[in-house]
Amino acid sequence: MGSRFQNYFDREFQIDLFDDKTMGFKLIKIIFGSISGSIHIMDSGNWSSSIVFCRMKSDTISGGNFFQIDSIIPGNIKIFASKFDYKTTCIDTFLENGGSLNLSGIPLWPGQNDYYTNFESGDSEFTGSGDWQLAEIYSGPGGAYSGNLAWSTNPEGNYTSGLNTHSLETNVFSLHNMAVPALEIYHWYDIENGYDGANVKISDEYGQVWQILHPSPDYPVENLTDEFNNPLAGEPVYSGNSGGWKKIAFNLSGFKNWPFVKFRFDLGVDEQKSAAGWYLDDFKIFDANATEVFDNPYLPIDKTLEVTVFPNPANPTTTFSIITNYTTEVTIIIFNINGQVVKKARLSPEANQPVKWQWQGYNRLNNLVASGIYFARIESLHQSVVRKIILIH
Template identity: 30%
Template sequence: MRKFFTLLFLILPVMLFSQASDLFISEYIEGSSNNKALEIFNGTGAPVDLSQYQIWRISNGGSWPEYTLQLKGTLKNDSVYVIANNQAGQTVKDKADTLTSFASWNGDDAVGLAKDDGTGNYVLIDAVGEDGDDPGSGWDVAGVSNATKDHTLIRKSDVTSGTTDWAASAGTDTDNSQWIVEPKDYFDDLGRHTFNPANNTTVQFDTSKATVNEGDGTFDIVVTITNPDPNNATTANVVLTSGDPADIGNYTTQSVTFPAGSSDNQIVTITITDDSEVEGDEEFVFELQNVSGGNNAMAGTPSQFTLTIEDNDHAAVPDIVMNEIMQNPAAVNDDKGEWFELYNNDAQTVDINSWIIKDDGSDYHVIDNGGPLTIDPGDYLVLGINDTMSVNGGVPVDYMYDHFLLSNGEDEVVLVYSDGITEVDRVNYDNGATFPDPSGKSMELKNPNLDNNVGSNWDVSSSPYGDGDLGTPGAKNSDFVSGIENFRNQGMIIDRYQIFPNFPNPFNPSTTFRIAVPRASKVEVGIYDITGKLVNTLFSGELAKGIHSYQWQGKNNQGKPVPSGIYFAVLRSENATHSIKMMLIK
């Protein structure tokens, strides 16, 4: 008997160490809009009755619990249960077990997991955040400021139990925190959890995503190892699971090997195909598969890596400007009287048939006029939800659309070229924060040469039309101010990269344009021809925050004059490309 109990004493700690003591929170998401989710993991070694558990929530400080959500069902061992907001994006919804408005926390709202103590009394066993005072925007995690706001938190694989000691759980750096902090709207690991309490060998990517330009040539994917075995090598396959192999050198899979005892990173070099097609940005998803060797090696977190390749080819896009928007008519209902106006700021007649009207949500309409729908230079075109003047409030609509609505709050109006990729123009109005927010009056751009995504460049119409609403559909705006020069010295909030229209345009022999840089950063400013070929590099390097002006003399990089035609001034910033169209006439 003595030997039997001694054996139990030796084996039992190992068994306990390889399992979780109870359910715990394995992932927390506080993303954009309604992208909120919480993931619960069962690593106990047996199925668990979820009816013994609740999710708790506190809003803006307070005491546990202000709000509760009763769980139900059974959670299998080595499985997760995901609670998500019922208005979340489809990617989050697809991974959820329960959709509920309960999942509506912000960064300063604590969320917890509670368990029935056997008497019907629920006791907190794990939490993200803590009760007491409101932390402000959010709590710091792993040295990341306000990490519970606009981030995804993933529990490290060696955590075996939840804790109500939030300070210990959050930690002060990446080493002593129980959490891995991922950027906003990172959902790649939602619906699964890597659980490795025995300190097995794990292989993972060094980051979950990266963005490169199509012209960069190559990109190195870095694969890292944790707990390498001193006696056994570890291997893994880096497999392309999404994306066209032809655009990355026909890549499909590559094996990496970590020698026994080595912690050196392994590199997979991706060759980027630089073509001349206008195809938009492309995403490629890689996954670690067939991890073997080491000390019971397994895939760690992140096990997926997303590479975004930004297109460097540009369609010949005419200068069509959204010039006036009636998002909230008063004379008739919105579903009869909404409209917006386009202005042709180009030097040639433009046909917008087969272009696309959309927003950043689900509104989407392909313009189908049954033939050309043209705008002459300096002329206007009105697009509306109804084209019968006796019904729509007296608006002379040139084209009637459907499946597209203008919100009375914040919304986007996006005009996309016929290639389905290239944005011609975009206005993001903001429910009165910086843009006007009128009722029964249109929002009108003060001058079509101004940046129409800056709220201060818009005003409210003062000219009546039709049944009494105010606006100038199909005509010059009532608050039109001639000459962009009137605005060159006005103060502006520089909060994003921008490139402003050149002046003069058309031009001969030179033209000038300005760019806005919101912070000190590396940028490239260049001139491209209509085929997308670089003609002249005006600047490449780091610029300070502010407005910077550039003049192009109509010459290439060799100092030779270029022929008449359409050219594009292009600003490449750290995460986007911006361009304007210019016309050189000789």
């Protein structure tokens, strides 16, 4: 999309039709291009060990704040920048045939983009009360989901009865700046059907207010009975038998503005009868939005956020055209290559109705900004995209 893309095909089209002399030229060879640039870390300035990648190629920034990736097939291209503890940034751009792009100051915002543990190297700072233990698994499912180790409520046999809650609490995570934070875990359970139950809760970093997280699909039991005084009576729970190791996923979008969160896995037990218990392995927190471009099936997203910026280069005025298939507030943040915010705007598009916003090259103080490269981050409730803008005046 965009004029540069169209120009590219127009040029080919004319050669095909009209120019006999350039038959050789008709076979326009793909000439690999290159992309270089630098990273701007939005909070600390420490760009080392940032990784930039596109089309299966990558470069790691270590010695100086500079990357270069060569031998890239031209065309529409997505460039990803990532760093541990930072949210992956994706830049949509276009690489001319044989061209080279320079992207200085690709922004990286802090945020725990991804966290994954299979518990093979330890407890991952999870702490269990009651029967919870990290151990090699021989009973219950007969083995861990991955490797040898998993958390379970009594790896030796059935969980202990007696009006108690066995709680496993995680360490603290930041979901900040993830577009669609999600939690995923594998579990296996055999819990006294209809009388005992298990669920997942989230709280802020202090663990003072816990609220129940709903998986997708939801818990099989909506409302645990209070007949035998189960401490989780009235709560939605897993109960009965999982029928094998199963992956469960939770959309955490509602919590991404909390500075930090932690999770708790509660097994509520009434006064009699027990079963093999609850087993957990392969805990993962990730940005479902950032991973969807890798055809990741974890959380299918049917939300779209399409942004075109035209003209680009801007001289100095350019128009953002934004369309979503849902109703939400959309924020546009324009910043310079040093990561400083230049201009912000807030729009309220209706579903499937394009909304336009014009940037005339002025900053918040109404001063015309310098010619050069700018980035625009367009954020909706579900997604965010980054566009590069070249301003010329």
